[in-house]
Amino acid sequence: MPVSKSEAAKEPGELSAGARWRLLGVLLAAMFMSLVSVSIVNVVLPSIGSTLHASEADMQWVLAGYALTFGVVLVAAGRAGDLLGRGVMFVAGVAIFTVASILAGLAADPMLLNIARFIMGIGSGFLNPQVMGMIQQHFRGAARGRAYGLLGTVVGFSVAVGPVLGGLLINWLGADAGWRSTFLINVPVGILAIVLAVLWLPKPLFTKPAGKLDLDPVGGIVLALSIFALLLPFVQGRENPALWWLLAAALILLAVWIWWEKRYKERGREPMVELALFRIRGFTNGTLIAGLYFMGVSSVWVLVAIYVQESQGFSALEAGLICLPAALLSAFSSHVAGRYATTLGRKLVIGGTLSALFGLLATIAVVYFEDRLNLNVWWMLLSLAFIGIAQGFIISPNQALTLMEVPVANSGGRRGTDADLAARRHGSGHRSDHGGVLRAQPCGRVFGGDADFLCGHCTPGCSHAAGGSGGHAPRTCKGAGRNPRRVCSRRHRHAAHRHRSDRRSRPQGTKPAGGFPALKSWRAASKLLEKAGWPLVA
Known part of the structure; x- marks a missing residue:
């Protein structure tokens, strides 16, 4: 009985379509909770400073403490998820984050608040790599x-809702109860996410x-010290300039790691x-793009919220509203980019980068001319919109394209063998016209490895493991060799060489399994012309 492409692509133990989307709903709910907690702090920092009498360094640690522990545990948590199960690490991360939100909402002084933020960073660092790993594994x-x-879309929507929600809570409940409630609203979301995760x-x-648990504790400690040495000068460097020497120590520790x-x-x-x-170019380039983007662009939202409140006298609600259109455009552009990420590829990321640069320059111009020419600061609605569009075109497509060539076993942090990596990158080796081994690129490398999402010249067995769906080495695309001029991607140009090589090595008088495409096309054209009354042979 013939097997459909979807059945051929399905692996043992694979989730059904409904189960996959329920899983995604749980993952996105937890991500929404953690991301709202980041964006909502941007507009409540002035209220925290006034009610807790916090210093500038204390308020910096509210943001930096979360980022510090998040970065320290992120890689180790991804590896632990690969070894112990992504589900248990996800539930643990959501539980830690929820408990820390309660501690933050009840904090009596800046020290306790920052300790709670440190713990929240740990919880977020636990759950984030599991979200990416499970999406990579099950989709x-x-x-x-x-x-x-x-x-x-959830990232953009959480960025949009967070500041507006923070401003509403402060306007409704007052400065002290308002900023505390911004942390306590995580509790019901966290409890619901835990219950649904278990189900x-x-x-x-x-x-x-299977064997001895090997989490590489020395590597984890050295990497944590390197990240700490890198971040600390940017937080406390103004109070103690000598801390800038830690940047050299961070580089040394990174080399040691x-x-x-x-x-x-x-x-x-x-x-x-x-x-x-x-060694995978797409992975390396994508990692660099993500690092540069989050280092240079994501801080804009914090700077704008503080600027309009402290310099322009905006309320927390108005500070949230000025970023609202940009965040909504980010959610919309993320949805669009998700549909076309596999077809347009890095073009989306390049377009988003150009939009981000234009938006940053336009925002700087608004601030400059507001000071010199008394320009209305609400022009930021337009300039920040370009940054919002850029965020949608950069984050989710870059994430998908970066992990496209990464095996499932490595999607959370676990290692894969060199042979497995080479097989998933290149496919099987074939001899070229030049006498050397030329590795044909499978179409799964382009389309994420789904047999249901292939070009018209590819067979269902064409490397559906290359995008990370299975555990076996991918097979070379069989369809590209039949018509080397019409292939699903430039990646298949190696298959055209293989087609010519196979034709030379085939015994004379035999034909390939798929027949001779030129002969088939000639017969089809002859029949069409004959029906039209113009036979090729009288």
Whole structure:
């Protein structure tokens, strides 16, 4: 009985379509909670400072403490999720985040608030890599692009709702009760996410390691110290300029960490991060793009919220409203980008980068001319809109394209063997016209590896594991060799060489499994012309 492409692509133990989208709903609910908690703080910082009598350094730590612990535990949590089960790490992260939100809402002084924010960063660092890992594991091809598009929509919507919600709560409840409620609203969302995770996440939630649990603690500690040394000068450097020397220590520690990871692998152990992933150009470029974007653009929302409140006398609600159109456009552009990420690829990211640069320059111009020419600051609605569009076109497409060539086993932080990485990157080796081995690029590399999302010249068995859906090495696209001029991507140009090589090595008088395309086309054209009354042969 013939097997459909969707059935051929389905792997043992794979979730049904309904179960996948229920899973995505739970993941996005938790991400929404953690992201709102970040964006909502931007407009309540002045209220926190006035009610708790916090210093400027204290308020910086409200933001930086969360980012510090988030960055420190992120990689280790991804690796732990690969070894112990992403489900149990996700539930643990949501639980930690929820409890820390209660502590933050009840904090009596800046020290307790910052301790709670440190713990919230740990919880968010636990759950974030599991979200990415489970999307990479359970979604393929076009569905994966849509999943990342919805994730980007949630990012944009949370950025939009957070400041407005914070301003409403402060206007309604007052400065003190208002900023406390911005943390306490995470509690019902967190409890609901835990309950739904237990019900809907793939079972088992906890995976007992087959052998000895190897989390590479030395690598984790060295990386944590490197991140701490990198961030601390930017928070406390104004009060203590000597801390800027820690940047050199951060670079030294990073070099030590890379050396340790290589040595750890040479000893036959499993390092914290598989450094071989950085040999994949798409992964390396995507990581650099994400790092530069979040380092240079995401801070705009904090700066604008503080600027309009302290310099222009805006209320917290007005500060939230000035960023609202940009955030809504970010949600919309993320949805659009999710639909076209696999077809337009890096063009979306390039367009988003240009839009971000224009938006940043326009925002700087608004601030400058407001000071010199008394320009209305509400022109920021227009300039920030370009940054919002850029956010949607950069974050979710870059995430999908960066992980497209990464095996599922590495999507959360776990290592894969060099052979597996090479197989998933290049496919099987074939001899070219030039006598060397030429590795044909499978179409799964372009479309995320879903057999339901192939070009018209590809067969259902064409490398559907390349995008991370299975556990076996991908097969080369069989359809590209039949018509080397019409292929689904430039990636298949190697298959055209293979087609010519196969034709030369085939015994004379035989034909390939798919027949001779030129002969088929000639017969089809002859029949059409004959029906039209213009036979080729009289």
